Amino acid sequence: MRPKTKNPFNLKLLIIPTTLVFFLIFILRSNLSPSSNITTSPRSNIRQSKSLPKTKAEMKCPKNYCGKIPQSISEALIHYSTSTITPQQTLEEISITSRILEEYSPCNFLVFGLGHDSLMWHSLNHGGRTVFLEEDESWIEQIKRRFPMLESYRASYGTKVSQANDLMHVGKGIECTAVSDPRYSVCQLALKGLPSEVYEVEWDLIMVDAPTGYYEEAPGRMAAIYTAGMMARNRRRRGGGGGGGTHVFVHDVNREVEDKFSMEFLCEGYLKKQEGRLRHFVVPSHRDDLERPFCP
Template sequence: MKGLGGQKVLLVHSSSNKPSGGGPGSPAMGRRRVWLVVFLALFACVSLASMLSSARDASSAVGGRRRASAAVAKVAASTAKKGRRGDAAADAALGPGLPGYVFDALVQYAAVGGNTSGSMPAADVRAIAAALKRRGTPCNLLVFGLGGETPLWRALNHGGRTVFLDENQWYVSHLEGRHPGLEAYDVAYTTTVREFPDLLEAARAARAAECRPVQNLLFSDCRLAINDLPNHLYDVAWDVILVDGPRGYTASSPGRMSAIFTAGVLARARKEEGAATDVLVHDYEREVERACSREFLCEENREKETSTRSLAHFVVRGGSAVRREAFCGGTGSTATAAQ
């Protein structure tokens, strides 16, 4: 049996199929997986809760901003409403025309611009504006002459009727294109400044006939009467008439004799009882304007406190009390005009 006591054989067995404590299928690994799932679930719940809380906070902030904006808007609306009531009370005297502060601002800017060449002097702009304001706008405003102040007169009479008459047909068309809605007509004057003495003398001789103070200008034979305007203009009750045209600074210019005469007749032809028309004549320092104003508008009707050196303000009355046989009373217009 000696052979059995020799070399010994060592047999190595492979690992058993029984799972060990550290393998993937061990109970320890299963517990770790359970805890991992629980942790992830808790994390997801916490994250979801945080997101919901943030959304609620954002919604509350937006709602707060909206409520604050609504409160500010409510206060602003209340303040604006009070302001509107205050403005309405302050501007009640001007009626439905421009608010008083807008009216005054326009006059102020125009008066400042009046310091430039070719513009109406600031004192005259303010005097005309004051006459319009005292009359009350909107009203019926007739203006002889187009110029730099045309947009101003139209704006100051906002809501009323403003009509312009000018000798230059091209200029009428030009301004109508620049100012849509402007109502302007061209007038064909048949007089010149050099004819002024003869025209005035003829009008005085015919004051009881074709050149009488109350008449239908459409059918007038008086050479100073303007009778080629659109017919409907003769039926308007003009509240204010401004004579700032036509040209009158040279002997060949048309002169303002016809404009002043026509303004005087239009004012006296008003049928409303107690009616009065404010007639303003610019460039009153010139001989033609001064003499014709005294002849046909009358010194007795002149408002000296609202006149300036170059602007005369007359208040001419119509209705049943108007004088029909002569333009002026007192000692007569001839003596007055000669002064």
């Protein structure tokens, strides 16, 4: 998720931060209900006199607060309008996830990876819980100093990209296709050392954009992809959208590991959309239907 060094005169450095600013403003306007937008039409008078149920926006917005920009949104706008560092994902890729967040936030959003786009995800899920998992402890501390409002934890991976083929074979075994809580799984791909709250929260969205996976000795995203899929299958409640499943996003599917493992463990049959290097899956819960096949 951490961007590579780019030419300081690259036009993208100007276009993307500016676009993100307008994008965040758009999300803010669609979720808040400022007093300046209240009309005096007969319909609005009827609404006030009969005390009709509140709209979704009004229920999300505390009394006497709807006309004020939340601090997290303000900080994101300032950060992205003044920074020359842009997120790794393109605007088209970001839009896939943001449209789901626009519909379901505030929600529970788990992100494998901590980077310069983390403040954006936190802000787009305003009022919800966004948690980031990162392999590099020093990087966590560095980001925490800059953005203390972000909730992040260290994730340890005992895998290497060079082991991907062997792990693919292991993952097809019955011990890995049986639905269970990842922390108690006997599958070699399951991540078992995450904080307890990561396993206990019902995640509405999961983004896999880490750990590092572009060289042979890197941990790779095999376990992250598998664990995301198992969390979705083991979910107690149905969730929202796409037939009541968990929305799982995998970035960098142009690479072999991300391509093959997402199709195998999140399933091609659950794939909803691909834009550039990002795939969007909706994985249903299997807890109420243990006869449901691992993939449709």
